[in-house]
Amino acid sequence: HRTESLLTATGAAAGYHGVPAVRGLDLAVGPGEVVSLLGPNGAGKTTSLLALVGLLPLMDGSVTALGRPVSARRPYLLARRGVALVPDDRGLFHGLTVDDHLRLSRRKPSPEREKLIFDTFPALAGLRGRKAGLLSGGEQQMLAVGAALLGEPRVLLVDEMSLGLAPKIVQEMLPAVRDLARAEGIGVVLVEQHVELALAVSDRAVVLNHGRPVLTGAAADLLKRRERLEAAYFGAD
Ligand code: ATP
Helix, strand or coil: CCCCCCEEEEEEEEEECCEEEEEEEEEEECCCCEEEEECCCCCCHHHHHHHHCCCCCCCEEEEEECCEECCCCCHHHHHHHCEEEECCCCCCCCCCEHHHHHHHHCCCCCHHHHHHHHHHCHHHHHHCCCEHHHCCHHHHHHHHHHHHHHCCCCEEEEECCCCCCCHHHHHHHHHHHHHHHHHHCCEEEEECCCHHHHHHHCCEEEEEECCEEEEEEEHHHHHHCHHHHHHHHHCCC
């Protein structure tokens, strides 16, 4: 069987000052699928995400989102059409409350969808009046992801959801996002440092090293072939 792809990269390259930081990126995310981008620091994961949403111009290859080529000239149009990025700094306004963020992110008032967010991240429910700057790291991350989901995205990309979070919180958040993505048919791209936790909720993964994909496959297979995974992850130059 073949599902439609919401986001597809083919031989994509992007970088800075004319030098590619990622090359040859192939990736496809369908409805309800989770694809992880893994790799050590500096491997090109964040660069890949920025290229996938048009915040960095492509130096080679192509990216198609929701059936249309991604153009770096108008990333806001992509956001409006339903491609949401949660950046690694979480993109919150510290002086605004949880409720403010949810109000600003939603497309239209939708009590059902709001309930879905609070069911997914119950810790947020008691914090609606609190300013984002006074939330814990985990609560901020739940707010960032929750607010993005309230915008009813068809594709959600999250940069290092687990950054600075206790493993226990990551263990709760990743499956919650995966379950919601499946239920709603949202395609998800995760950039993760927690390799095993990410693979446990992913359908597929791409391991980047030195800006190149060095291992791609079904998450279950990668978990079974640990030596190959480790070799790719820590790989030689
Ligand atoms: P990390 O896990 O540390 O966030 P990453 O896999 O997300 O790493 P990138 O942030 O994509 O890696 O960086 C890939 C390469 O591009 C690195 O060599 C990095 O130094 C370089 N780089 C990233 N951002 C810039 C920038 N704004 N200007 C120039 N070079 C950059």
